[in-house]
Amino acid sequence: MTTARALVVDDIHMSYGDFKAVDGVSFEVAEGEFFGILGPNGAGKTTTMEIAEGLREPDSGSIELLGESPFPRNLALLPRMGVQLQASAFFEKLTAREQLETFGSLYGVRSARIDEMLELVGLADKAGTQEAKLSGGQRQRLSIACALVHDPDIVFLDEPTAALDPQSRRNLWDVLRAIQDRGKTIVYTTHYLDEAEVLCDRVAIMDHGRILALDTPARLVRDLDAATHVILEPTSMPVTEARALPGADNVAVDETSLTIATRRPAPLLAALAERGTLDGLQVRTATLEDVFLQLTGREYRA
Template identity: 35%
Template sequence: MTQTEVIKVDHISKHFREQLALKDLNFSIKQGEIFGFLGPSGAGKTTTIKILTGQLEQTSGDAMVLGRSVNKINESIYEQIGIVTHNSGIYEKLSVYSNLEIFASILNIDKKRINEILKRVGLYKDRKKKAKKLSQGMRQRLVLARAILHEPKVLFLDEPTSGLDPSTSMQIHKLLIELKNKGTAIFLTTHNMEEAAKLCDNLALLNDGKIVEAGSPKDICLRYDKNKRYKVLLRNNEEMILPQSIETAEKIDQWMGQNDLLTIHSCEPTLEEVFLEVTGRELV
């Protein structure tokens, strides 16, 4: 079954006075795909989200979201997209439930869905708590709940797990996978390469506003696996890294025959190592 293309970016660039923030971006995202847009702080990730959601106008090029040019986005498209950014505001003096109730009223959503979503993000027991009393992780989950309350076709997430504890991050990851499986296209920005490798079907590495590498996480890592090596652990707890060669193959065959081989892993580079190689920059 052919998946529908829901986002298409065609030669997008963005200037801020003398600074070129985005340089000739090209990519597309399909229905039911998690697309990672990865890079360090200041690389242009948030700027891209603002252009794709109609909050900022590009200098050149065009982009389509759900078949509509980003230059022609109006209020109706916000009924089909969800946005989670660092400046996604919540009503501090209202309860968790009331925050979602307002949004449900605006979009004519059955209020029965509010409790359903609160249970999914682990906030149901705190539904009567004032938003100002929430922890950072709980606030992040509330913003996410609001963004998916109307079951959007496209979800924009700007570093949704930044600063969250591992347990909360895992809850959010599980929810994102469920949304993807239901057909939601997810545009995820992050500088957490481990998170991206776990979640993303495809991704682009961004550096100084330019895409420097793109593809699936596995394909990108294998593309830079120039010195193929294998890490093995033997029954006697001896651990070693061996190059790809006929001799290594013979040793592995022998260890397997003697039931001495406990584990074997390929040593392709991580996404973070690939990023460092193609940009010369650390992820900060």
């Protein structure tokens, strides 16, 4: 059985003068999928999203959104898509409920739907609070509620957890999971690699306007074939003894830890267990962040 496609991006290009913001990007997103677009600053993520949403016309290439072209502005698609931009603007002095009622009125949304959305994003107890008095995390959740109030089939979220504290980020993860559980398709960008690894069914890693890798987070990590790092207390054993352990490929020690890199963790851990040196031991395997850094480099991006 073939899964229906919510979004098809085919060889899109977009330049601003001599700068190629998007340079031959292609991907598909299945209905109900949580799809992430990752990349450093200036990679082309937001431009790609804006083209997919129909906000920009690409120089070349094509977009198929829910079976139709989103550009020029397709009025038939507007009720079926929700968009949350990087910077959200709300109406001054309106409460959370009034903000949602205003957005919902554009689509003929009933008041029961407003209550449902406030409950979904955890703002039912803040319904009468003015937007300016909400915390950063609460405003982000309100912004997502505004994008969902008309019950769209596909939702575009551009860095929805940016600048949030860890607790607010985790709370928002629950909201995003609840959205997908309702059968919605989610396309989003983020700088948080741990977040993408947890939430996304598949991710595309972009840089310099191109997609460098596209797969499930687990497969991208597995294909990296990176070493496992076993971290011990620095005084747990001499460096010479650590280097002689079965499976030890490289050993590094500093004031806080002794780290053994290995591609055969099982015999190494067994040997450490025999020596009774498992107390305080940490095992670090490769993550999506390792894949990201290998593909895009470690240099600072302004």
